[in-house]
Amino acid sequence: MLALFEKSVAQSPEGLRSPAVGGQENDVHGVVALLQHFSEVKERSVTISLGSACALAYSSVKYSPLLPLLFAVVDDIFCLFEGHIENLPHLKQQYGLTKTANEAIIVIEAYRTLRDRGPYPADQVVRDIHGKFAFVLFDNTSKSTFIAVDADCGVPFFWGADSEDHLILSDDVDLVKKACGKSFAPFPKGCFFTTSKGLQSFEHPLNELKPVPRVDSRGEVCGATYKVDSETKKPSGMPRVGSAANWSNNY
Numbered sequence: 001m002l003a004l005f006e007k008s009v010a011q012s013p014e015g016l017r018s019p020a021v022g023g024q025e026n027d028v029h030g031v032v033a034l035l036q037h038f039s040e041v042k043e044r045s046v047t048i049s050l051g052s053a054c055a056l057a058y059s060s061v062k063y064s065p066l067l068p069l070l071f072a073v074v075d076d077i078f079c080l081f082e083g084h085i086e087n088l089p090h091l092k093q094q095y096g097l098t099k100t101a102n103e104a105i106i107v108i109e110a111y112r113t114l115r116d117r118g119p120y121p122a123d124q125v126v127r128d129i130h131g132k133f134a135f136v137l138f139d140n141t142s143k144s145t146f147i148a149v150d151a152d153c154g155v156p157f158f159w160g161a162d163s164e165d166h167l168i169l170s171d172d173v174d175l176v177k178k179a180c181g182k183s184f185a186p187f188p189k190g191c192f193f194t195t196s197k198g199l200q201s202f203e204h205p206l207n208e209l210k211p212v213p214r215v216d217s218r219g220e221v222c223g224a225t226y227k228v229d230s231e232t233k234k235p236s237g238m239p240r241v242g243s244a245a246n247w248s249n250n251y
Contacts, residue, residue, distance in 0.1 A: 002057040003136040012161040015211030015224035018182035072104035083133030123205035148192035160184025185223040208232040
């Protein structure tokens with residue numbers, strides 16, 4: 001799968017950009033070219049362009065039946081989900097979904113519940129999803145993202161920043177390299193990313209994340225990985241949110 005976001009929707013962390021000279025030199029330039037490349041190298045691919053804010057692409061060919069790729073859209077909320085959820089029946093019951101609901105539908109419903117002032121913080125909602133997974137959600141109405149990878153990184157997932165400051169995410173590292181050059185890294189395990197709050201750990205929600213320098217086989221600096229900083233805590237306390245507020249701006 002492949003997802004691209006403009007910087008007003010998803011601002012990539014500064015550490016993701018390689019400080020190396022030519023760190024963002026790439027083989028594929030621009031969103032249109034990357035989507036075209038995806039359609040050329042992936043069989044029976046589907047591309048969804050949502051204006052300048054977001055583009056999604058996927059192909060369900062050659063995926064493991066144990067870690068399938070799913071796509072769903074509900075009320076202008078788009079979700080790509082790869083992997084499986086172990087506690088699927090429990091989450092279906094929790095969110096009042098039918099027995100036919102799949103993992104992508106559950107992620108959309110979890111997001112909608114949070115957005116519409118659900119009782120749990122976002123880190124708790126992601127932590128309640130047990131299994132191997134990586135997902136990308138885009139709310140086209142509020143222009144908000146919700147992206148996460150499980151705590152063990154059971155599904156390989158990568159992100160990067162291209163020369164036009166688009167945030168690029170994919171399970172195919174070669175696609176990310178072609179778009180972002182050396183300005184890429186594995187998506188941090190046990191973390192989630194949102195438009196309003198950026199990258200956060202759902203395993204250790206009270207701790208800050210710190211960039212860790214990363215070099216390739218040639219010794220050249222690439223995009224940083226992010227790990228939990230056990231010595232740095234986030235400011236305590238949670239601001240009250242007015243009843244008319246949109247949750248997607250406050251999580």
